Amino acid sequence: MKKIGVMLILCAAIWACKKGTDLIEDNEVFVGFVQPSNFPEPAYDFTRNPITKEGFELGRKLFYEPRLSRNNSIACGSCHIQSAAFTHHGHDVSHGIDDRLGTRNPMPIMNMAWHKEFFWDGGAYHLDLAPINAIHSEVEMDETLPNVLIKLRARPEYRALFKKAFGTDEITDEYFLKALSQFMLLATSANSKYDKVMRAEDGATFTTAEKNGYLLFQKQCASCHSEPLFTDLSYRNNGIRPNRSDDHGRATVTANDKDMYKFKVPSLRNLSYTAPYTHDGRYLSVSRMLDHYRFDVSDLPTLDPIFKRADGTFGIPMTDAEKSDLLAFLKTLEDPTFLSNSLLSEPFGSEFIVN
Structure with missing residues (x-):
């Protein structure tokens, strides 16, 4: 069943991402980031973080992983919802851990490869560093990056996934952040x-x-x-x-x-x-x-x-x-294929953690 699920994801992505935002070929080979023909050159330096199928899949799992928060209840995908173009639909400002309120409306995660600075104030100067802000924010995830890594290291499945993505089962802040970037970089909307x-x-x-x-x-x-x-x-x-x-x-x-x-x-x-x-x-x-x-x-x-x-x-x-x-x-x-692209959706079998 797991193999069939992966096949369905890939087949759906062929249709959803064709032409302007191809991610895979018809033979189901993952090709990673493709620059839309009507877009300029991206700002992100892919030579320092080449996108691979394994790195992207790890990043997708991490994006929807609630262990990134203090009480294991809030994931990146909690405030960046795909059906709302990866924004926090229905709230004027962000609602984070313990339903704490932020002061800003979350910006969409979309076409990040062309940005050099992030957030409403440009407080993060590199995509790889952007998740740290949410993890450490008292009103978002209220956690620390070292604690997140400790929790991930305690999960055997993550050691295996980091090994597949980066050639080592060592779970470091660098690999963690690069994997998240690989997922966000493929959130390209160019098929309107x-x-x-x-x-x-x-x-x-x-x-x-x-x-x-x-x-x-x-x-x-x-x-x-x-x-x-x-x-x-x-x-x-x-x-x-x-x-x-x-x-x-x-x-x-x-x-x-x-x-x-x-x-x-x-x-x-x-x-x-x-x-x-x-x-x-x-x-x-x-x-x-x-x-x-x-x-x-x-x-x-x-x-x-x-x-x-x-x-x-x-x-x-x-x-x-x-x-x-x-x-x-x-x-x-509007780009409906971006909002429904199963390649960017929460992976099958994700856990819901209550403590």
Whole structure:
């Protein structure tokens, strides 16, 4: 039965990841990371962590492993849910161990190979280091990396998996983090209608509304949400009033007052699945998010100049008809195959631990 389960995973992945995001070939040979033809070169240095089938499978098991938390109840996959494009759907901010509340809305794990810094404030400068933040956070996993490794070493199955992935049964922080990166690096979303139109694939074309929305997007939005990632990876203040937690954003990392209330520009891919929106999850719909730019941009000291109009007002001018067209275009960024790709799902036979 185990062999049949693996075969099903691989066969499903052939369909789910074809063309833009091939992971395996028709002969069921794992080929790892493949750069989509309409994407730029990735930022991640794969020469320092080559993706293998064994490394990826270990990373997938670790991603869904609740032993990464203090009381063995919270896994990475608890707050990064595949059906929500690996975000924490239904919560404005993260809910971690003992149902503790964080202060930020978890960002999606998607197209990580093209990022150099991670989180809303860019506090992690390498993907391999990003999981440490969640493990050590008091409101997320409330554990330590040394304790996690002790728990994994006590499990014979993990020694065997590390041996297969890295040639040694020694469970080290380096191998642990590299395995998690191998899983996250293959979470590539590049098979939306937009991608098919850009690649002239399957005869895909925009409707009139989608085309009009795309033209408006290029005029009003693309300077921050640049194609094809739909983020320029910068940090900007988009005029959202500070909340009660008074999150200083990028300035928390740089200690530079010029970075106050600046947050990383999020990708617009799979927006329908990643609600709520903004760093603190204050907006529940894409429509309401667009209305922020139309009506609610605040004149803060570090407000990005792009939101300052010549007439002294702030925001992005947009009629109701233009908003409707823009919403139609943003729908073309949805990638259902990414959300249903069984290669990225929790592996069969995973344990649920209560103590």
